[in-house]
Amino acid sequence: MTQDPTPSTQPISLAIIGGGIAGLTLAAGLHLNSISKSDPRNKKFVFTLYEARPYFTEIGAGIGLGPNAQRAMHLLHPDILAAYKSCETRDQLSVEERARFFCFRVGVDDLGAGKGEGKGKAGDLIADVRSGGESSVVHRAKFLGELSRLVPVEMTRCGKRCVDVEVLEGSGVEDREGGVLVKFADGTEARHDAVVGCDGVRSVIRRAVLGEGDEAVEPVFSGKCCYRGIVGMEKARVILGEEMAMESQMYLGKGGHVLTTPMNQGQAVNVVAYHTKEDGKWEDETWIKSVTKQEMVARFAGFSQTVRDLIGVIEKPDLWAMFDHPPAKTYHQQGQLCLLGDSAHASTPHHGAAAGMAVEDALVLSKLLGSVECKEQLRGAFAAYDAARRPRSQRLVTSSRRTGRVYDFEDEVVGDDMLALREYLEHAWDWIWYADMDKHLEEAMLVCDSLKESSQPQVSAPKGLDRDLCFSAGAQEPLRLIGSVG
Ligand SMILES: Cc1cc2nc3c(=O)[nH]c(=O)nc-3n(C[C@H](O)[C@H](O)[C@H](O)COP(=O)(O)OP(=O)(O)OC[C@H]3O[C@@H](n4cnc5c(N)ncnc54)[C@H](O)[C@@H]3O)c2cc1C
Known part of the structure; x- marks a missing residue:
């Protein structure tokens, strides 16, 4: 395959589909960096962000981002981190207190016949x-x-819901043929040089990248559901106690766990109560449904009085089914389509790190795009993004599932052994939080540079780059770079 010798002089036109955390962070990163670094009259990119909803919002309450994601926001642009900080709940706390993630506690009266330190009592x-x-x-x-x-x-x-994309024939260099046609539910269409899918777990762009019939297209039910609610701080204080209400707590029990996090500058507490669905199936088309309070309370009958009291004050409960994605074989196609955030690697929420992964994705992709000089180099940028991000983000999906089982005493190794639980919990976030984002970015850029130079579809590890280093930000297994670059 040869590169076109006359790269286009027009800016590359990018469609970002979906304005959740992934899409907005990417858009903000592209915009802020092009303002600060390049002459606006000589822009390399123009982008349009299409969001299905009438405005940028989201149901759901609190969302937590760890040090890796906060570092990624800073590296993307300090204004992005500042935007996050302006919404932080715990800005009144000391640095040490802010470093606390969760206090994990026994959520049942009797921890049972665990091994090791075994028997904890409620609240321990x-x-x-x-x-x-x-x-x-x-x-x-x-x-x-x-x-x-x-x-x-x-x-x-x-208000622009993408329903399909069509990869067009043609070089798209001089006359802007080629590229991707984006089709919307309102009957309109838009042509762009490339599309980045940030359209969440039920992604249209994922289907286009992986291909109809690929078994990883559809999300799968993880076996876990949750009830979510917001409890006023006064009520939470009465039930949990002053100190516990102001800190994030997670109460673990057999077949379920309940977490509390302070929110709205300490005026309310976000309560999320998870349980395992015994039959492991979810057959409703909708993933959120209203349930009666009695049904919810009955689920947690085996938990301690504190947990039951907390559950008891959630009014109008909704039940949310937790889905995740089977591993995708690639996150991109032909320099024209690319997946970011949940559309690439939707995960269960048990690590509380999936949005953080989306932020990391946005950092890596926007920096790679920043190095692209012409449309022909998009393929290399997307391939480098895929190589850098896929191992780490797919590890999250697997690890998050296991962590959910650990919380619910269902893990074969950890079980309900207090000692083993502590050991697991104290280290389960190491690879997520302590990844070196600067190095991760550097490695992705090295891969991209080598791919830009190469016109071969078969790529080997870039010269001078230790293959394992490519994936040092958390991969369990290095991704094989030998293969199609997409
Ligand atoms: C209960 C729960 C708790 C969680 N807690 C945490 C946490 O504490 N920390 C954490 O890091 N993560 C958490 N997560 C995960 C986190 O919510 C997601 O990883 C994150 O929201 C993904 O962002 P996204 O932008 O990729 O996708 P989404 O947030 O799903 O956003 C997708 C956007 O695309 C739009 N869209 C969808 N389809 C189309 C279309 N066809 N055309 C145009 N627009 C479209 C949607 O309207 C939406 O705005 C949690 C998830 C759940 C379910």
Whole structure:
């Protein structure tokens, strides 16, 4: 395959589909960096962010981002981190207190016949897990609002649901043939040089990248569900006690766990109560459904009085089914389509790190795109992004599932052994929080540079780059670079 010798002089036109955390962070990163680094009259990219909803918002309450994600936001642009910080709940706490992730506690009256330290009683501390850096919670809708302020309104289109994309024939160099046709539910279409799918777990772009019939296209039910609610701080204080209500707690029990996190600058507590669905199946088309309070309370009958009291004050409960993605074989196609955030690697929420992965994705992709000089180099940028991001983000999906089982005493190795639980919990986030984002980025750039130089579809590890280093930010197994670059 040869590269076209006359690269286009027109800016590369990018469609970002989906304005959640992934899409907005990418858009903000591209916009802020092009303002600060390049002459606006000589832009390499123009992008349009298409969001299905009428405005940028999201149901759901708190969302936590760890030190890795906060570092990624800073590296992407300090204004992005500042937007996050402006919504932080725990800004009144000391740095040490802000480093606390969760206090994991026994959530049942009797921990049963566990081995090792075995028998804990209700409320006993299993592990006080702290991140080395900051770990905090923001109100999701508020954070999305702040992020959207960083993206010029003329670059966004709300109320535009993408229903399909068509990769067009042609070089697209001189006459702008080729590229991708984006089709919307309202019957309109838009042509762009490339499309980045940030359209979440039920992604249209994922289907296009992987191909109809690929078994990894559809998300799968993880076997876990949760009830979510917000409890006023006064009520939470009465049930949990002053100190416990102001800190994030997780109460573990057989077949379920309940977590509490303070939110809205300490005026309320976000409560999420997980349980395992015995038959492991979810047959409803919708993933969120209203349930009666009695049904919810009955689920936690085996838990301690504190947990039952907490569950008892959630009004109008909704039940959320937790889905995740089977591993995708690639995150990109032909320099024209690319997946980012949940559309690439939707995970269960048990590590509380999936949005953080989306932020990391946005950092890596936007920096790689920043190095692209012409449309012909998009393929190399997307391939480098895939090589850098796929191992780490897919590890999250697997690890998060296991962590959910650990919380619910269902893990074959850990079980309900207090000692083994503590050991697991104290180290389960090491690879997520302590990944070296600067190095990760550097490695992705090296891969990209080598791919830009290469016109071969078969690529080997770039010269001078230790293959294992490529994936040092958390991969379990190095990705084989030998193969199609997409
Ligand atoms: C209960 C729960 C708790 C969680 N807690 C945490 C946590 O504490 N920390 C953490 O890091 N992660 C957490 N997560 C995971 C986190 O919510 C996701 O990883 C994150 O929201 C992914 O962001 P995204 O932008 O990729 O996708 P989404 O947030 O799903 O955003 C996708 C966007 O695309 C839009 N869209 C969808 N389809 C189309 C289309 N066809 N055309 C146009 N627009 C479209 C949607 O309207 C939406 O705005 C949690 C998840 C759940 C379910």
